[in-house]
Amino acid sequence: MSVEYGKYVRALTDVSFSVQKGEFVFFVGRTGSGKSTVLKLLSREVQATRGTVMFDGTNVSAMAESEVPALRRRMGIVPQDFGLLPRKKAWENIGYAMRAVGKRRSEVRKAIEPILENVNLAHRADAFPTEMSGGEQQRLAIARALINSPQLILADEPTGNLDAAHSLEIIQLLQDLNRQGATVLVATHDLMVLEQFKQHRVVTLDGGKIVSDGVPSA
Amino acid sequence: MFSEALTALRRNTWMSFAAITTSCMALFLLGGMAFAYRGIAGYAETLPSKLEVRVFLKEQKTGFETKSAIEQIGKLKGVGSVTMVTKAEAWAKMQREMPDITKGITNPLPDALNITLKDVDSANNVAAAIRKMPIVERDGVKYEGETQALLSQTLTLLRWVGSALGGLMLLTGAVLIYNAIRMTIVARRREIRIMSLVGATRLTIVVPLLIEGIVQGAIGGLLAAILIVIGHQMMMKMLVNFASFIRVGALPIGMVFGSLVALGAVYGLICSLFAVRDPRGIA
Numbered sequence: 001m002s003v004e005y006g007k008y009v010r011a012l013t014d015v016s017f018s019v020q021k022g023e024f025v026f027f028v029g030r031t032g033s034g035k036s037t038v039l040k041l042l043s044r045e046v047q048a049t050r051g052t053v054m055f056d057g058t059n060v061s062a063m064a065e066s067e068v069p070a071l072r073r074r075m076g077i078v079p080q081d082f083g084l085l086p087r088k089k090a091w092e093n094i095g096y097a098m099r100a101v102g103k104r105r106s107e108v109r110k111a112i113e114p115i116l117e118n119v120n121l122a123h124r125a126d127a128f129p130t131e132m133s134g135g136e137q138q139r140l141a142i143a144r145a146l147i148n149s150p151q152l153i154l155a156d157e158p159t160g161n162l163d164a165a166h167s168l169e170i171i172q173l174l175q176d177l178n179r180q181g182a183t184v185l186v187a188t189h190d191l192m193v194l195e196q197f198k199q200h201r202v203v204t205l206d207g208g209k210i211v212s213d214g215v216p217s218a
Numbered sequence: 219m220f221s222e223a224l225t226a227l228r229r230n231t232w233m234s235f236a237a238i239t240t241s242c243m244a245l246f247l248l249g250g251m252a253f254a255y256r257g258i259a260g261y262a263e264t265l266p267s268k269l270e271v272r273v274f275l276k277e278q279k280t281g282f283e284t285k286s287a288i289e290q291i292g293k294l295k296g297v298g299s300v301t302m303v304t305k306a307e308a309w310a311k312m313q314r315e316m317p318d319i320t321k322g323i324t325n326p327l328p329d330a331l332n333i334t335l336k337d338v339d340s341a342n343n344v345a346a347a348i349r350k351m352p353i354v355e356r357d358g359v360k361y362e363g364e365t366q367a368l369l370s371q372t373l374t375l376l377r378w379v380g381s382a383l384g385g386l387m388l389l390t391g392a393v394l395i396y397n398a399i400r401m402t403i404v405a406r407r408r409e410i411r412i413m414s415l416v417g418a419t420r421l422t423i424v425v426p427l428l429i430e431g432i433v434q435g436a437i438g439g440l441l442a443a444i445l446i447v448i449g450h451q452m453m454m455k456m457l458v459n460f461a462s463f464i465r466v467g468a469l470p471i472g473m474v475f476g477s478l479v480a481l482g483a484v485y486g487l488i489c490s491l492f493a494v495r496d497p498r499g500i501a
Contacts, residue, residue, distance in 0.1 A: 069414075069417040072415060072417035073417035083408065083412050
């Protein structure tokens, strides 16, 4: 598939790959290489100019706009900037997202604690994002991505704003979620992370094209 | 969703204030003009038409004198028909139309004759001849073609001024409500993005914004209705003191509030529908 922004900017050019259910894949490359675009194609934040994006047998590219919310409820999206609401406490950030997808208050009350426990943040439920460390904020963003028990987690630069220790902690968390059954796709340019998690598949992009695809430790 | 809308209204206090006051003024002008128009048009209906002369008769008269006068008038050049309206008939009609004003009063109206003319030009001659009749009250001949013409001009002016000013204010109000909603979208871009990413439907995202527009329009309508009621009360007092011969009908308060609040809400909804065309795009 290819993605063009306007007439002159090509984000992706004739890229083709497939990811199996349960895989953990890193998309790496420099800024502007197209790794974030790959994730956005899957969540339909971006439309392919040419080609087809399939997700679990569904053609995402041909999907009507009204079907996109249902598609996104099968995914957990962790944006690059965390996307947390600063005036809401940690549990309220989760609750707000759950209410936005139509969950009842009683469901929200029951679900919040297990979700926060899953990312080791239950003890910080009443903290505001501004009172949390970068790692905690990222974990909260991941927790929010889990509200729909997603089959697929898309994490865009989840370690971009974190120090080494927190970066490893976040990838470890994503790895745990992968072990619980979720397919995880991570866009990153963090070489230290790649060095530590050599067992996972790495797709390298450069100038909107795939230049390598494989498992480093293999 | 209501709490989201109210939070947005609080956040954009000044923009909301501007939108509400402008829509209030627009609806006040349009509504006020409409009710004034309705009142004047109602008053105009009670006056004789251009081709009508109304004659009020003295209290002291015999049935023979009345019958003879009707015959004489019927023979005058230019007269089409003569109809007797007894004081009881006239009073019954007035009681039906203005129950609040006529309540507790004994019938002050005289018997009258309604004369239809074949042409306007004969009005002066007919009126002069009737004035000379002994059973006709002093100044009892009312030929109100000129008043009709003046009222007709006033109504036309009201229609134009009301439409032009009200339309202009409506347009300004629409721009302000549109801007207020767009600003809310920008202010809430983070929430809207998160809602969109977790799979909230478009409806879930836009409904609070639409409610915000509806609330702004409805509050504007409510304030406009209050202004119209106050204006009407003041006009009633003024007319009682300075021009008691003009009868101002009672204002249908329920209708004023109901129609203006509903109109405001629909207006706010339309403005906000334009503003929320692509909330995720703006966010």
